[in-house]
Amino acid sequence: MRVFLLIIFFCFLPCLLLAQQSSLCGTVHSSRSQPVTGAHIKLFSNTTTLTTVSDADGHYCFKKINSGKYTVLVTSVGYREAREQLELEAQESAKVDFKLKRRMYEEEITVVTASRTIKELEDVSVPVSVIPDSEIEMSGSTRLRDILIEQTGLNVVSDHGNGIQMQGFDPDYTLIMIDNQPVIGRTAGTLDLDRITIGDVQQIEIVKGPSSALWGSDALAGVINIITKKGVQPFKWDMTGRFGSHDSYDGSTNLSFNQEKLSGQFFANTSGSGGYDMDTTSIAPTKPSFQSYTFSGRLNYDLSKKIALGVDSRFYREDVSYPQQLEIDESLYRINGDEYQQNYNITPELSVRLNDRQLFEATAFLSRFESETELNYQEDGSLYNRSTFDQQLNKYELKSSTFWSKTHTTIIGAGLNHEELLGGNYKGTPTFNSYFAFGQHEWELSKQLSFTAGFRFDAHSEYASQFSPKFSGLYRPNDFIHLRASLGGGYKAPEFRQLFLDFTNAQVGYSVFGSSTVVEGVERLQAEGVIEELLINPENIGEIEAERSFAYNVGVDLFPLDGMQLRINAFRNNVQDLIDTQRIAVRQNGQSVFSYFNLNRIYTQGIETELRYRPAFNDNLQLSLGYQYLDARRQITREFDDVVDGRVVTVTKKDYIPMLNRSKHTTNAKIYYTFEEPGIESSLRVQYRGRYWFADYNNNNQAEDNEYALSANTPNSDIDNFWEKAIVNFSLAKTFYDRYRLQAGIDNLTNFQSPQFMPYNPGRTFYAQLNIQLY
Secondary structure (H helix, E strand, C coil): CHHHHHHHHHHHHHHHHHHHCEEEEEEEEECCCCECCCCEEEEECCCCEEEEECCCCCEEEEEEECCEEEEEEEECCCECCEEEEEEECCCCEEECCEEECECCCCCCCEECCCCCCCEEHHHCCCCEEEEEHHHHHHHCCCEHHHHHCCCCCEEEEECCCEEEEECCECHHHEEEEECCEECCCCCCCCCCHHHCECCCEEEEEEEECCCHHHHCCCCCCEEEEEEECCCCCCEEEEEEEEEECCCEEEEEEEEEEEECCEEEEEEEEEEEECCECCCCCCCCCCECEEEEEEEEEEEEEECCCCEEEEEEEEEEEEEEEEEEEEEECCEEEEEEEEEEEEEEEEEEEEEEECCCCEEEEEEEEEEEEEEEEEEEECCCCCEEEEEEEEEEEEEEEEEEEEECCCCEEEEEEEEEEEEEEEECCECCCCEEEEEEEEEEEEEECCCCEEEEEEEEEEEECCCCCEEEEEEEEEECCCCCEEEEEEEEEEEECCCHHHHHEEEECCCCCCEEECCCCHHHHHHHHHHCCCEEEECCCHHHCCCCCCEEEEEEEEEEEECCCCCEEEEEEEEEEEEEEEEEEEEEEEECCCCEEEEEEEEEEEEEEEEEEEEEECCCCCCCEEEEEEEEEEEEEEEEEEEEEEEECCEEEEEEEEEEEECCCCCCEEEEEEEEEEECCCCEEEEEEEEEECCEECCCCCCCCCCCHHHEECCCCCCCCCCCCHHHHCEEEEEEEEEECCCEEEEEEEECCCCCCCCCCCCCCCCCEEEEEEEEECC
16 A cells, blocks of 8 residues: 555656746837847746747746746847846746847947957946947948047047047057057157048947056057958958049948858958148148058968967058149249058967867067158159158067956966167167066956956066056946946057157258257267257256056946936046157257157046937937047146245246147037938038147247137137037938948038148038949
């Protein structure tokens, strides 16, 4: 009888257990109450993990669940994740519904520049913004300058090319990269943004604030990293052609493929213009005619599941020609100018993934930039002057990434840089050698709180070693508010010109010497009898040091409505040992002799705000509004006579005055709207830059009314209201048969022009562009 009862018990035990089990079902909808299909739902506890996906009606269901405490996590592309904690009782049929809030971007955007590891944009703890390819396409932009000038907190300034100003710093202090590798060729500190086409760009990542802890020198103000497109689909090929005002043209083709172990991408671009002239009193045009070419290619091959090889290469060349008139020995001569510049690089890569936790990467970056300017007399073609610039950079790096768990990641790396320069205005062949090591650890304490700490050490052949720390944190107490804070140090290495320049302008008659060539240069000029007065003894100048910065960024992201994000970031940068030029002697012709010094300190501080809104009631509308307030000042020393105890004494006082070429107020607005019925995409983008101190004409270190740019008080600037100074760009685009995209636009609708302050802006221009998806 006992045996019979045991048999009956074990036969009915599964039924008894099933009777004790529970179930969980529910729905997943958007905030507009539309079902979300294919959402991933994960139900887990310390001992159990179950997954499913929502059906076409947004329904999901888990059955036969043991009682206990569980967490439900719901994720879907284009939406922010949602989670719920619950406790299931025995035989309970629970129901939990989810409403997902959309992300600010249609897809999950990941970035690498901010941490050197792939992270979702919403999980980054430092100030970073991303320009996706969809925004680049809708804007109709073709060069890097065109798209950056429309971003919050960025201003384009013209000084030996069009460079970018970030958080109040000159273009020298922002590192420009393509696929994590630096772009070289700063002939006078500014990297000309017009050199870089964006026809093959997937996204542009902008990190604001010192980033030397990850990327080294030139990243004192921040980093702009251009991420190019990679081969993802089995085969894809498209072509784009564009024609516009001033005989401008731009044509490109993109071909990519991905075939199991082998993938690749090839890109070619040609661009040119007939130039334009905004100053009829000068023979030389404001923008001379030019032609440029860009070719790039990338191949990746997976040797196995653990080992992958890659090689990336890029070539750029630009040719420019222009007329010019020079005064030589009180006589005027017409000159023909011809210039070229070219940049080419190759980047072989090796990655080894030992397991899910360990990744090793080895990279070599070999780059060269060349430029030459030749001036010839129009009358007989004889040579007046030729100048050359030839820079080489070889960079080698090893990096290890350890993914200890989902909450801990460590990266460490080391490498070396070898840099050479050959130029007619430089003494000998200057060479830099530097060695670096860096490390960083990311720690996610919870889904709400995470920290990142890192450092970089640089040992250089020409200046003292540098240590750059970094610390940042992210706190997300709820879906409404995200808090970010970061602090860190940065440095800017002295450039070749600041150390080794040996230059005398044959036409004007001034001279500039680097800190290591100034003694010999001044002695040579004294021997030639051209020095009238020596203001500073060059023997007392000494070698210049690297500029140092320490910065603070504090920000908050608010999500007051579904589809709305308000980002606010306050920053402060303190810079010491600022490298500046100073007059050290006066020549017999009244011109000056200059050299470089660690003279001043500066600080920049301000607030950036950006509002993005994609209304839940209208997916076709996207709005954004940005504003920056900037206070940038440099330290000066004033000397004046004062009476102390009845005696006249000279008093020295240090003071901070505004820096030139910095606007206190800048703003931008963008509206993108798609008309569904005709299928037309439209964009309207507005840029406004407030007035700024342009030049100290009387050298009194005080801003006078006639020294401001973009002001009614400035000569040739009789404009003083917003819309006369705002730059408004407009475009329309239509796609036909899913393969042809026709776009037309007008840049600078208000026809605002300022030849003196914005020579890169010719006024109102028109363009038409056609893109064809061939395969």
